[in-house]
């Protein structure tokens with residue numbers, strides 16, 4: 001289950017925007033999901049992630065963004081029974 005809003009917290013306030021990208025770090029054959037972000041926080045997230053990697057808090061691999069647009073937040077909140085209707 002994905003979070004319903006962006007993982008960024010700015011000045012103590014959680015960003016209320018719906019997530020548009022899943023951020024993951026790829027290390028060799030493993031991929032770690034580190035959070036989700038809205039479009040506006042993509043760069044901030046990347047900068048922060050770079051710092052966390054330097055501090056050793058996040059695995060030092062390749063940062064990748066996967067767009068969520070195809071899924072859409074409405075689908076995530078949808079009743080599971082609706083999703084399997086053909």
Ligand SMILES: [Zn+2]
Nearest residue numbers: 006015038041
């Ligand atoms: Zn945001």
